[in-house]
Amino acid sequence: MNNLTEFECLALNSPLNLADGHARQALTASQARIIDDLPNLFAKAAARPPEEVGLDACRAYLGLLGQHSHPVGDGRVFACYSSSVAMEIFARALAQTGESVALIHPTFDNIPDILRGVGLNLVPLEEDVLHDGDLPRALLNSVSCVFVTTPNNPTGRVVSEERLRALAAQCADHDVILALDTSFRGFDPRAHFDHYRVLESSGCRWVVIEDTGKLWPTLELKIGWLVTAREPGLPVAKIYSDILLGSSPLVLALVQRFAEDAADGGLPDLHRFIAGNRALVRQALAGLPDVDFPDLDSRASVERVRLGARSSLEVWSTLREHNVYMLPCQKFHWADPHEGDHMLRVALARSAAPLGEAMRALRFVLSTR
Ligand SMILES: Cc1ncc(COP(=O)(O)O)c(C=O)c1O
Structure with missing residues (x-):
């Protein structure tokens, strides 16, 4: 893959696309x-x-x-x-x-x-x-x-x-x-x-x-x-x-x-929605050995997951077999890709049901590695 967008393109047609950072949750x-x-x-x-x-x-x-x-x-x-x-x-x-x-x-x-x-x-x-x-x-x-x-x-x-x-x-x-x-x-x-x-x-x-x-x-x-x-x-x-x-x-x-809709209350609702999805991701992976979240303070609509010694590319390919897509993080580290070798990025601007299903698949993959 040449860049993150190529990884994102592979995910576009999957209902379990947690790859790109574009907003894909249901309309309010x-x-x-x-x-x-x-x-x-x-x-x-x-x-x-x-x-x-x-x-x-x-x-x-x-x-x-x-x-x-x-x-x-x-x-x-x-x-x-x-x-x-x-x-x-x-x-x-x-x-x-x-x-x-x-x-x-x-x-x-x-x-x-x-x-x-x-x-x-x-x-x-x-x-x-x-x-x-x-x-x-x-x-x-x-x-x-x-x-x-x-x-x-x-x-x-x-x-x-x-x-x-x-x-x-x-x-x-x-x-x-x-x-x-x-x-x-x-x-x-x-x-x-x-x-x-x-x-x-x-x-x-x-x-x-x-x-x-x-x-x-x-x-x-x-x-x-x-x-x-x-x-x-x-x-x-x-x-x-x-x-x-x-x-x-x-x-x-x-x-x-x-x-205007966001100014009328939609923006705080969106913030609560993203915070809820972040909590869902953290709970779904809680207790897995060597798995943690480096950006504890983040409120962005993406969440990184640190995988311990597991390789992000191997986890990505196994997830792909389940039609689940997230981003391996190497390419974010444009000057030193190895820094992203053990990290995945999960998109949070998604409806809770596909997010939950994808996180169950991720938990399963991480438990068996
Ligand atoms: C920080 C940042 N800037 C710009 C872009 C590009 O956005 P777009 O694809 O809508 O042009 C992205 C895409 O995810 C991004 O993360």
Whole structure:
């Protein structure tokens, strides 16, 4: 397998797909009502200027997640079909001015793959180094960008407001771009402090990739927003226009309705749902020798399971015989794949019944190894 997405593709048609981190749980009752109203939503989106639809959607989404100082309406929020498209646009812009990027390690592997794909060199930035204090000056002198996923996938670790402020100040001092992928922020209130207030006041050049695609089970109807500092020093607008005219007003209108529903109580419900599924996974595997959970504090919609001496690839292949799919973690460790040799990642944004069935299969496989 070349990357995590290839592992995820194998799982797509299985009812016991706990591989990808996209939301696949059943719609809630109020979400189902929004879907029932799609023809009406379509007609309304078609009747309005697309810019207005886009601004309303972005305001609703970022407002829901506490990002009140967002620069929506200022010509520096670019709506893309997905966060990977936003990432590709950012990477192409960055490659025109920089050579090396300090990238959080581990993280979802399409981030290093996209950055490498445009010819950038990557320097691993270990999570502990990122969280423990100032970044080494030598590192900052050797790169043109620091790229951080927060909350991180797969670990769920969140950059605190204090750390973000210090990081942005260091990036400003070294004239290094600070890039954030916040795709999982919806799940974790600790990532709901106003990042844009911190970034805008820091004086650093920054880029944020926002993503609606992990939160709601909308069958891949999602938006990835690329948001930039006023003067990012990168040709983001030019490269965006090389690739896109814009995103679908229907999808944007749908995102707005889901965001409003979440603000109306759907978001805390979702948090409880994910917490319940996390508890289900931990209980299902309780008492197995040498099995534990390294990310005790995580609230992301994924959970890593440490397998002791068992090989994650062997467990993955045995599970596959039961039509159950999870991710072996090697490829998250893009600079040192062996670090993921004994770890699986389980997706939690699934209905409880298939999750329970898959966990019984995992318990069985782990008990016999
Ligand atoms: C942190 C992070 N960013 C971006 C992506 C890409 O999302 P998409 O496939 O919707 O473009 C993923 C996918 O899981 C991810 O985990």
